[in-house]
Amino acid sequence: MGEPPTTQPSWLLVLRSIMLRWERLRILYNLVLLGLVLLPIGGSFQLPRLRELPVLAVGAVLANLCYLAGPLADAYLSWLGLRSRWVTAGLFAGGLLISIPLVYMFGFSYALMMS
Numbered sequence: 001m002g003e004p005p006t007t008q009p010s011w012l013l014v015l016r017s018i019m020l021r022w023e024r025l026r027i028l029y030n031l032v033l034l035g036l037v038l039l040p041i042g043g044s045f046q047l048p049r050l051r052e053l054p055v056l057a058v059g060a061v062l063a064n065l066c067y068l069a070g071p072l073a074d075a076y077l078s079w080l081g082l083r084s085r086w087v088t089a090g091l092f093a094g095g096l097l098i099s100i101p102l103v104y105m106f107g108f109s110y111a112l113m114m115s
Contacts, residue, residue, distance in 0.1 A: 014075075014083075015075055018074050018078060018088075019071055022074065022092075025070075026067060029092070029095075030063075032096060033099060036103055036104075037103060062106070066095070070091050070092060073091050074088055
């Protein structure tokens with residue numbers, strides 16, 4: 001006799017759909033921040049120097065750790081009954097607007113340390 005099939009609770013299915021939606025948005029998030037890092041204020045494209053790569057890698061990891069606040073907030077709001085794509089869009093836009101100055105502050109503090 002076989003074991004009965006295991007079914008996931010409905011909240012796990014909701015959580016899975018939220019996480020998959022946010023993982024697709026992570027690509028856009030990283031592309032926007034990458035563009036802001038690689039395009040200086042003057043508007044000319046400049047590749048980072050080799051000595052800058054470790055700092056950029058740390059910044060990328062920190063930015064993606066901060067990104068996790070979005071799906072966490074979305075899952076919490078969904079658990080409270082606020083399930084909407086507008087909630088996701090608002091959280092994503094707000095998080096991106098918070099991340100942009102943080103990226104610049106991280107870069108400026110690095111530039112000050114190096115000078």
